[in-house]
Amino acid sequence: MYAVLFDIDGTLLHTGGAGQLAFADAFESEFGVGQLSGEVAFAGRSDRAIAYELMGVHDVPATETNWQRFRHAYLRRLPDALKLRRGRVLPGVLELLDALDLLEHPVVGLLTGNLEQGAACKLAHYGLGHRFGFGGFGDSSHDRCDIAAAALREAERFAAGRAAPGNGRAIAGAMVIGDTVHDIACARSIQAYAVAVPTGNTPADQLAAANPDLLLDDLTDPRPVLERVRAAMQATGNGPLP
Ligand SMILES: [Mg+2]
Numbered sequence: 001m002y003a004v005l006f007d008i009d010g011t012l013l014h015t016g017g018a019g020q021l022a023f024a025d026a027f028e029s030e031f032g033v034g035q036l037s038g039e040v041a042f043a044g045r046s047d048r049a050i051a052y053e054l055m056g057v058h059d060v061p062a063t064e065t066n067w068q069r070f071r072h073a074y075l076r077r078l079p080d081a082l083k084l085r086r087g088r089v090l091p092g093v094l095e096l097l098d099a100l101d102l103l104e105h106p107v108v109g110l111l112t113g114n115l116e117q118g119a120a121c122k123l124a125h126y127g128l129g130h131r132f133g134f135g136g137f138g139d140s141s142h143d144r145c146d147i148a149a150a151a152l153r154e155a156e157r158f159a160a161g162r163a164a165p166g167n168g169r170a171i172a173g174a175m176v177i178g179d180t181v182h183d184i185a186c187a188r189s190i191q192a193y194a195v196a197v198p199t200g201n202t203p204a205d206q207l208a209a210a211n212p213d214l215l216l217d218d219l220t221d222p223r224p225v226l227e228r229v230r231a232a233m234q235a236t237g238n239g240p241l242p
Pocket residue numbers: 007008009010011043044178179180200
């Protein structure tokens with residue numbers, strides 16, 4: 001089987017800054033931080049890495065206890081933040097997911113720096129909650145490459161659960177679709193095909209400089225992605241069953 005792994009923020013959807021709002025509210029309620037430093041980058045990073053860096057910048061002891069305090073406050077605040085901010089599913093996403101569903105063998109999952117519950121909350125808010133069978137998340141790791149490895153392991157588990165008797169097909173390849181250079185780098189770390197879209201905050205020329213395998217304007221035209229998925233499945237003997 002072939003795994004297609006989607007980043008969330010800037011790739012599937014924009015939350016209109018709801019994630020950052022929930023971060024800011026959590027830092028205020030838990031640690032009395034009135035305004036978050038603008039020096040800390042959010043895009044393409046794990047929630048854990050962002051939170052730990054923010055703790056450092058704001059002189060909050062970067063301890064597991066404080067991480068858990070932050071985590072609970074952030075997840076409690078996120079649903080309201082999503083309602084307050086006007087976000088959207090990005091162009092072509094629904095059509096691409098529909099088209100992938102029609103192919104026989106790819107398994108479609110997440111590769112995101114979001115906390116698993118945060119990812120579920122965002123996706124449910126935008127009606128995408130049922131679209132992804134598994135994922136790698138930012139709960140326990142600072143490093144997106146570790147999350148990529150975890151996503152691949154989860155893809156293996158999911159594929160094994162779906163394989164029909166006598167058709168135990170392991171994951172023979174993967175594609176990562178994301179909007180930052182970090183998505184491209186973590187795709188490389190698991191030998192996955194890297195698809196980049198400048199629909200987040202990273203301009204196309206910066207993505208191009210990181211040498212993705214495929215750079216699209218957005219996901220409006222699903223054909224280049226579908227062609228690659230079909231070709232990869234054929235090449236690995238995971239084409240449609242006769
Ligand atoms: Mg992203």
